[in-house]
Amino acid sequence: MSPSAGLIEERTEARPNPRQEELAHAKGVSQRRRQAVTVGRGVAGVVTLAVLWEVAPRLELVDPYFLPPLHTVMEEWWSMATSGELLRHLKASLVRSGVGFLLAIAVAIPLGAAIAWYRPTRELLTPVLELFRNTAALAILPVFTLILGIGETSKISIVLYACFFPVLLSTITGVANVDPQLLRSAKVLGLSPITTFRKIVFPAAVPTIFTGIRISGAAAILVLIAAEMIGANAGLGFLISYSQFNFLIPKMYAAIITTSVLGLAVNYGLVALERRFSRWRAA
């Protein structure tokens, strides 16, 4: 096996076919895909990055004032975490993005289902929604600020706006693309439209809707941080821009790392939730 074959080798490796797996009541496993190795390599990547961050400023490969060594940043992070400062900003950000995100889901799923289900609503709303969808959330942040002020309302609204479209569009796709054959069997069984939606269409659409929800989760944090950087007096975005303006460089990096970890946590949380709801799918 030549190393250049890479993905080709990995995906075309000889393995029992599904009929053989069925006969053996077992699943084929790959010799080369050992979990420990996968995890080990992943950890090695992260450690390398950390070491680079620590060493490069110390060797003055980069200006240590603008990029302090990792341990300085972590010390600052720890002191912020213990003093409660970090928690205050994190809480502010979490509440805003959480509320906006949940409101978006609560509105977008029923609306998306209605758009996909009824032809008139679909035809009436599709062009309007296309227009809004292609207007970047941050582009209309000034509008939100003008109308709703610089308080919580405008920040929650901008998150809602950003989270709304991925969920809406994925709901429309999920509901509209339900297998017509399943609808025919629902008809044969004489299921009412409401029962058909509840027992067949919605469950069939859940995996697609979740794709939208995950995109929204990422968007919620992204847009909120940006909004907080522009105008706020608390929150992780505010913390980043405030530290930068005041040359509190380690604090700035500590805040940036916090947003990264938050993003990771949100994404993994949603993936786990998705898995829980779609355990029935083929692996």
Next chain:
Amino acid sequence: MSSRIQLERVGQTFWVRGDDDKRLREFVALEGVDLDIRAGEFVTLVGPSGCGKSTVLDLIAGLAEPSAGTLAVDGTPITGPGLDRSVVFQQYTLLPWRTARANVELALEAKGGLTRRERAERAGAYLDLVGLTEFANRYPHELSGGMKQRVAIARSLSYEPEVLLMDEPFGALDAQTRERLQEELLAIWRRLGTTVVFITHDIDEAVFLGQRVAVMSARPGRIREIIRVDLDREAAGETDLRASRQFADYRHQVWSLLREQHARPTLTEVAREVHRVA
């Protein structure tokens, strides 16, 4: 637990747009279809693709309305789907997020009037009937094609319909699985006595299953002839019925009827023509 089905002068037309001229025109899918199926009878419908076999089934199922003629079940005109008739489609129409048992239960939920426990029991009994007792808790993706179709059959039978409509249900299965399922279907039919209308494009299947085989012709879809098939199918388990002389005769009869309608020249005719020109 079976019903008589009558079709009288049934016609069905669809609006289509021509591929070449992009003109809107009428397409006659069915014309003057007469069919009288006795209560408890097993009738197979065989014909070339596009002859309107599935359209006949859709009409009996009540999924579509005919453009002409009348359809009736036990003398009552068909106005829509009903739980007196059930359909098994070629594609496995199982809900992937429900286990085999829960898929059967779906039909019982539709029927109503049963408690959760009664539904589970009844679903279990019908999975038993199709030999899937051990697989009741598996999801469709964990079942083979033949098993999925058995679940679909169990689901269709679970609410005890009078008529079972089957639209090429074994079309996607491999030959051995198909033969086994054909035999099982006959055994189930003998036990339950349900009227069965079975659509196929496979001549062997049509002859093996049907007490009568309705041979259809295409453009427009019509019933060309109905052949009565007298075979001792009870013995199919031990003897290879499909290899018998009688079976071959029936098979040939249906084959000839289908072949006659072929307007297109056969390969040998084409070869002869090419040879002549050269």
